[in-house]
Amino acid sequence: xxxxxxxxxxxxxxxxxxxxxxxxxxxxxxxxxxxxxxxxxxxxxxxxxxxxxxxxxxxxxxxxxxxxxxxxxxxxxxxxxxxxxxxxxxxxxxxxxxxxxxxxxxxxxxxxxxxxxxxxxxxxxxxxxxxxxxxxxxxxxxxxxxxxxxxxxxxxxxxxxxxxxxxxxxxxxxxxxxxxxxxxxxxxxxxxxxxxxxxxxxxxxxxxxxxxxxxxxxxxxxxxxxxxxxxxxxxxxxxxxxxxxxxxxxxxxxxxxxxxxxxxxxxxxxxxxxxxxxxxxxxxxxxxxxxxxxxxxxx
Amino acid sequence: xxxxxxxxxxxxxxxxxxxxxxxxxxxxxxxxxxxxxxxxxxxxxxxxxxxxxxxxxxxxxxxxxxxxxxxxxxxxxxxxxxxxxxxxxxxxxxxxxxxxxxxxxxxxxxxxxxxxxxxxxxxxxxxxxxxxxxxxxxxxxxxxxxxxxxxxxxxxxxxxxxxxxxxxxxxxxxxxxxxxxxxxxxxxxxxxxxxxxxxxxxxxxxxxxxxxxxxxxxxxxxxxxxxxxxxxxxxxxxxxxxxxxxxxxxxxxxxxxxxxxxxxxxxxxxxxxxxxxxxxxxxxxxxxxxxxxxxxxxx
Numbered sequence: 354x355x356x357x358x359x360x361x362x363x364x365x366x367x368x369x370x371x372x373x374x375x376x377x378x379x380x381x382x383x384x385x386x387x388x389x390x391x392x393x394x395x396x397x398x399x400x401x402x403x404x405x406x407x408x409x410x411x412x413x414x415x416x417x418x419x420x421x422x423x424x425x426x427x428x429x430x431x432x433x434x435x436x437x438x439x440x441x442x443x444x445x446x447x448x449x450x451x452x453x454x455x456x457x458x459x460x461x462x463x464x465x466x467x468x469x470x471x472x473x474x475x476x477x478x479x480x481x482x483x484x485x486x487x488x489x490x491x492x493x494x495x496x497x498x499x500x501x502x503x504x505x506x507x508x509x510x511x512x513x514x515x516x517x518x519x520x521x522x523x524x525x526x527x528x529x530x531x532x533x534x535x536x537x538x539x540x541x542x543x544x545x546x547x548x549x550x551x552x553x554x555x556x557x558x559x560x561x562x563x564x565x566x567x568x569x570x571x572x573x574x575x576x577x578x579x580x581x582x583x584x585x586x587x588x589x590x591x592x593x594x595x596x597x598x599x600x601x602x603x604x605x606x607x608x609x610x611x612x613x614x615x616x617x618x619x620x621x622x623x624x625x626x627x628x629x630x631x632x633x634x635x636x637x638x639x640x641x642x643x644x645x646x647x648x649x650x651x652x
Numbered sequence: 653x654x655x656x657x658x659x660x661x662x663x664x665x666x667x668x669x670x671x672x673x674x675x676x677x678x679x680x681x682x683x684x685x686x687x688x689x690x691x692x693x694x695x696x697x698x699x700x701x702x703x704x705x706x707x708x709x710x711x712x713x714x715x716x717x718x719x720x721x722x723x724x725x726x727x728x729x730x731x732x733x734x735x736x737x738x739x740x741x742x743x744x745x746x747x748x749x750x751x752x753x754x755x756x757x758x759x760x761x762x763x764x765x766x767x768x769x770x771x772x773x774x775x776x777x778x779x780x781x782x783x784x785x786x787x788x789x790x791x792x793x794x795x796x797x798x799x800x801x802x803x804x805x806x807x808x809x810x811x812x813x814x815x816x817x818x819x820x821x822x823x824x825x826x827x828x829x830x831x832x833x834x835x836x837x838x839x840x841x842x843x844x845x846x847x848x849x850x851x852x853x854x855x856x857x858x859x860x861x862x863x864x865x866x867x868x869x870x871x872x873x874x875x876x877x878x879x880x881x882x883x884x885x886x887x888x889x890x891x892x893x894x895x896x897x898x899x900x901x902x903x904x905x906x907x908x909x910x911x912x913x914x915x916x917x918x919x920x921x922x923x924x925x926x927x928x929x930x931x932x933x934x935x936x937x938x939x940x941x942x943x944x945x946x947x948x949x950x951x
Contacts, residue, residue: 382816382836385815386807386816445762446764465744468767472739473811473815475771476807480802480803480806483798483802492792492795493791495795499778499781499798500779503775503778507779508686512775513685515768517685519765
């Protein structure tokens with residue numbers, strides 16, 4: 354039986370070590386700014402995107418050197434995810450005071466400091482992805498990874514999704530609009546994380562297609578579960594302000610369907626993600642367990 | 653005699669056409685967000701960074717196909733420059749109402765909209781630089797260009813410089829600190845623009861070294877002149893709020909040295925930039941004229 358908790362803990366630690374090594378050091382002229390970036394990078398986080406990237410790579414190729422090669426890619430994904438949380442928490446956006454059980458970046462470093470910490474993390478991701486020190490991946494693969502991630506993180510993906518989400522606050526939107534927000538705001542970068550790992554491992558076109566379906570469904574499950582947790586958890590359990598969606602009058606899955614039906618829908622999305630992996634070998638074990646793990650968070 | 657005005661007008665128009673073609677279109681789900689990005693991209697701008705990129709490439713190689721190849725690189729640089737202006741103008745930063753004679757992005761689209769427009773433009777720059785449609789440059793050159801630009805735009809460059817600039821407001825800082833702010837906030841991306849063009853044109857190590865010296869001095873001249881114009885121009889001439897530096901109690905060259913001595917220092921920086929080009933042929937004509945043009949803006 355594959356031990357997902359052990360796998361997650363081990364990979365999480367590996368990525369955190371690497372992030373600490375690769376991230377700029379908080380000394381010299383830019384010490385305060387770098388400290389603000391490091392603060393949000395290291396106050397917690399499950400490192401889901403880097404781990405999905407690695408697990409997707411490992412399901413394509415058994416090469417033991419692959420983990421080493423994908424480390425900077427995973428770190429770049431975590432930098433982008435962290436920047437998005439910092440900007441989403443800003444007073445002009447969701448105006449949240451708590452994230453991962455700690456004060457949000459702007460509470461700690463001021464609004465300008467938080468905007469710049471986010472800008473710095475986003476830019477640093479592309480610095481890492483193009484860093485000539487990392488020679489393990491071919492130039493062609495690296496460009497394809499950069500393009501995949503930039504597309505998913507940008508205006509037709511995560512950033513655009515946040516813009517739609519802001520626009521939807523306090524307004525009645527359709528279920529279709531809610532799906533568009535989820536797909537772009539959360540789903541796109543999750544799918545890109547998975548595809549990046551698969552590209553780095555030399556995945557074929559049909560393997561990438563299958564993993565895209567897996568990623569889209571895992572991303573959907575992930576967002577549904579996030580919506581659920583916002584309703585069903587306490588602030589302490591969540592590490593961020595619980596009930597924030599309701600407070601901001603945000604449209605969510607539970608608001609549309611109620612809690613029970615939403616739980617079922619999360620389960621269906623997980624099943625669809627597992628179905629997409631039917632042609633893969635046992636090496637897809639971590640990906641399969643990760644999908645299940647996401648929905649188990651609601652129980 | 654090389655006609656710099658004609659050259660600038662022609663290249664500016666070419667880059668603006670290309671920006672309009674390459675930029676996402678403001679329809680579909682993300683229409684409002686894309687409209688906010690397009691607003692700041694197209695309300696003006698001298699397109700100095702794309703033109704420096706192209707002129708640097710042209711001074712290395714006479715290949716007529718080079719312009720076509722460097723167009724996406726120049727457009728990416730302009731996206732990054734525009735994002736930096738949007739974020740610098742935010743209420744939490746310089747809180748400016750006017751830019752290029754028009755309302756700033758947050759005045760027009762709200763604070764959240766402006767933060768996201770900036771985030772979208774920054775991300776789109778890396779989308780462009782890695783876009784598989786642009787096959788004119790080798791994969792190795794493209795990665796080197798991405799790394800050069802990400803380094804210059806990031807936390808040890810433009811973003812870090814803005815963080816230092818914010819920190820210096822209302823405080824007495826040394827001339828050395830002022831130079832660090834200028835070099836990182838403005839100089840780094842200007843030099844990166846020049847190096848990107850040279851890398852795309854296949855420049856040698858020694859050519860890149862010479863162009864780095866040229867770029868650093870042009871960047872310095874550019875920033876000194878910006879400081880001067882803030883003191884000596886009206887808001888109407890400037891298209892942004894004149895006297896904004898004094899109002900924000902910012903340390904500037906004129907504040908340190910007075911207007912006359914500052915003017916001389918701009919002239920010296922231009923001379924140093926021209927000296928760096930001494931080994932280049934007549935094809936460096938545009939670069940030489942651009943350096944002179946920058947300081948002539950003060951007269």
